[in-house]
Amino acid sequence: MDLIVYNAMLNGDRVTIYVHDGVIQKIEPCGELPSGAFDAKGKKVFASFLDVHTHTREPGYTHKETIATALKAAVHGGFSGIMCMANTKPVNDSVLVTRYMLEKAKEAYPHGPYLYPIGATTIGLEGKEMSDMKALRKAGCVAFSNDGSAVNSSAMLRNCMEYAYGVGALIIEHCEDPTFERIRPINEGVMSSLLGVQGDPDISESIHVARAILLSDYLQIPIHLAHISSHRSVQLIEDAKKRGSLITAETCPHYLFLDDTITEGYNTLAKVNPPLRTAKDREALRDAIRSGVIDMLATDHAPHTMYEKEQPLDLAPFGISGLDTALSLTWELVKEGVIEESDIYRLWCVAPHSRFNLPYTTFEEGSPADFFLFDPDITWELTPENMHSLGKNTPFIGRTMHGKVTAHWIQGVQVI
Numbered sequence: 001m002d003l004i005v006y007n008a009m010l011n012g013d014r015v016t017i018y019v020h021d022g023v024i025q026k027i028e029p030c031g032e033l034p035s036g037a038f039d040a041k042g043k044k045v046f047a048s049f050l051d052v053h054t055h056t057r058e059p060g061y062t063h064k065e066t067i068a069t070a071l072k073a074a075v076h077g078g079f080s081g082i083m084c085m086a087n088t089k090p091v092n093d094s095v096l097v098t099r100y101m102l103e104k105a106k107e108a109y110p111h112g113p114y115l116y117p118i119g120a121t122t123i124g125l126e127g128k129e130m131s132d133m134k135a136l137r138k139a140g141c142v143a144f145s146n147d148g149s150a151v152n153s154s155a156m157l158r159n160c161m162e163y164a165y166g167v168g169a170l171i172i173e174h175c176e177d178p179t180f181e182r183i184r185p186i187n188e189g190v191m192s193s194l195l196g197v198q199g200d201p202d203i204s205e206s207i208h209v210a211r212a213i214l215l216s217d218y219l220q221i222p223i224h225l226a227h228i229s230s231h232r233s234v235q236l237i238e239d240a241k242k243r244g245s246l247i248t249a250e251t252c253p254h255y256l257f258l259d260d261t262i263t264e265g266y267n268t269l270a271k272v273n274p275p276l277r278t279a280k281d282r283e284a285l286r287d288a289i290r291s292g293v294i295d296m297l298a299t300d301h302a303p304h305t306m307y308e309k310e311q312p313l314d315l316a317p318f319g320i321s322g323l324d325t326a327l328s329l330t331w332e333l334v335k336e337g338v339i340e341e342s343d344i345y346r347l348w349c350v351a352p353h354s355r356f357n358l359p360y361t362t363f364e365e366g367s368p369a370d371f372f373l374f375d376p377d378i379t380w381e382l383t384p385e386n387m388h389s390l391g392k393n394t395p396f397i398g399r400t401m402h403g404k405v406t407a408h409w410i411q412g413v414q415v416i
């Protein structure tokens with residue numbers, strides 16, 4: 001055996017985990033401490049997470065984040081893999097950029113966490129010409145997305161869905177109707193009226209959610225919907241799934257905890273696209289992750305420097321840094337009774353990995369030894385200093401966080 005983890009708490013049972021050649025050999029009820037074993041001292045063991053929506057900012061914006069710092073934040077946050085969006089500079093619409101990203105990741109973390117590049121759906125994210133999906137897929141892209149904006153033309157999106165499906169990959173669609181003027185910093189509603197700023201109506205999202213559902217149903221090709229933020233979109237997804245639609249959807253922790261009242265005082269740290277909406281939307285999203293209408297969680301990790309965020313509300317960039325906080329916030333949902341502890345495995349591991357055809361541990365013999373120990377009793381305050389990401393831009397700064405990763409193995413190799 002290469003690794004024996006003794007006295008770990010797996011789904012309420014005290015077990016010893018035996019690992020050889022990067023895969024789980026067997027799991028036994030906890031007995032005597034085997035020699036050379038790692039003593040988990042009764043800490044919880046979770047299967048490693050996959051984040052299907054990360055912005056790593058490299059190449060091009062390494063003042064915001066690098067691939068190495070994103071992976072560092074990921075592994076400390078319980079992730080063995082992150083799927084990185086294509087809106088880098090240059091855009092990831094060529095195999096050279098894909099290869100560059102993969103090399104950088106391998107240099108920083110040869111044993112994982114893994115970087116899974118997402119190729120641009122169209123060249124330059126411009127929505128005009130399809131990217132060379134076949135070549136990008138071959139180079140290592142696991143999905144395609146123009147995240148940051150929608151593919152505006154429905155006909156183009158249809159072609160891209162068909163082509164992506166042909167090369168064994170899915171489109172991840174950022175749902176936002178661009179005919180509602182973009183660059184609207186917060187949700188349209190009471191708060192935007194009070195602050196006197198132009199708001200983004202929630203229907204700008206749900207109109208495109210409806211479009212994606214219609215295309216998917218018509219073509220019988222699946223599509224994945226990014227960062228769902230509104231109760232109206234949840235309703236559309238629920239109705240579609242009842243009819244057997246092939247769509248899947250994600251939402252992010254910030255939409256489950258915050259609403260647009262946090263933007264009072266022109267708080268640019270809460271400026272994110274899609275915007276934080278109302279308490280009604282937040283509750284609908286909480287119900288949707290519990291019921292499975294929303295399939296999975298994702299961070300939409302969008303690091304920026306503080307000097308960029310310290311601009312006026314309409315100039316500050318959109319985005320929240322999310323890799324450092326995702327796990328603790330999810331644990332808070334368990335503590336609040338919004339979800340069960342077992343839902344963590346479904347929302348962060350099984351659904352994301354299986355949707356994008358990536359391996360994960362089932363804790364059965366022969367499955368990859370990708371897991372981490374979690375101590376729910378550690379409480380800590382979120383400060384810029386104790387974040388691993390270069391992006392300190394989060395409205396959760398100052399919050400008391402619950403639980404921490406104390407050790408993490410990927411393919412049986414201890415990475416922290």
Ligand SMILES: [Zn+2]
Nearest residue numbers: 147148174226
């Ligand atoms: Zn997006």
